[in-house]
Amino acid sequence: MTNRVHPPVLDGTDLSPFARIVTAPAGGQTLADLPVEDLLATVLATKVTVLRGYGLLDKPELEQYCRAAGELLQWDFGTILDLVVKDNPQNYLFDKGDVPFHWDGAFAAQVPRFFLFQCVQGSAQGAGGETVFSDTTQVYREAPQELKDLWAQTTITYRTDKLAHYGGLAKWPLLGTHPATGETTIRYAEPLDPTKYLNPLFLTLEGISPEDGVRVMEDLRERLHDPRYCYAHPWETGDIVVVENHALLHGRNGFSGSAERHVQRIQIV
Ligand SMILES: [Fe+2]
Secondary structure, three states, X not given: OOOOOOOOOOOOEEOOOOOEEEEOOXXXXXXXXXXXXXXXXXXXXXXXXXXXXXEOOOHHHHHHHHHOOOOEOOEOXXXXXXXXXXXXXXXXXXXXXXXXXXXXXXXXXXOOOEEEEEEEEOOOOOOEOOEEEEEHHHHHHOOOHHHHHHHHHOEEEEEEOOOOOOOEEEEEEOEEEOOOOOOEEEOOOOOEOOOOOOOOEEEEEEOOOHHHHHHHHHHHHHHOOOHHHEEEEOOOOOOEEEEEOOOEEEEEOOEOOOOOOEEEEEEEX
């Protein structure tokens, strides 16, 4: 048995401004053929790793594969969430509109380190519904010092009703420290206006003046969406996308066309 202290990072094609696509060698490999520690080392290095050409796993196999890397976040539906667009959704995650930026686990007992999506059914080209990732470590590095100082004083309370599998009150400093890399991260969930979203999210800022609070929120609305920091993933059937939750925020573009997409998600603590 070999003792690998540092798992190797998988080769692939780097995307802009970040993320890497790894294509399966010919020969019918599935996700289970990739050592999970190599995969997660790659995700830590590239923030989003897209696997193409690897066969998907069924739910028990996917759980078993991910459990080898860490505890799985448990919800009332289990560990695997089926993200499909519904006819009468109770929560914005399941309708055709956009999903503003957030990180997973703000309302959970634990914040997952990684989450993995497998795409059972992709979107037609031009139909929208891309998942968008914003690299907050890079946003922070490139922000002016005056703004960094304001952010460092800011704490936000988030409030939402529990209409899906999460909800309640959650309080977070705007800045965090990445537990693995030590980088400064921005932990921010964009507010959800009750006139536009089924499941509104209200923010209360503390630690800075109300005027500065308005300025911080208006600035983040632009800054986090700057294309220099964002990778948008268009879903193809069979894609496996593994995401670093601590460094990134993520959201989804609205669907302009058919919303037949079906993606499964699992979270590793
Ligand atoms: Fe999410």
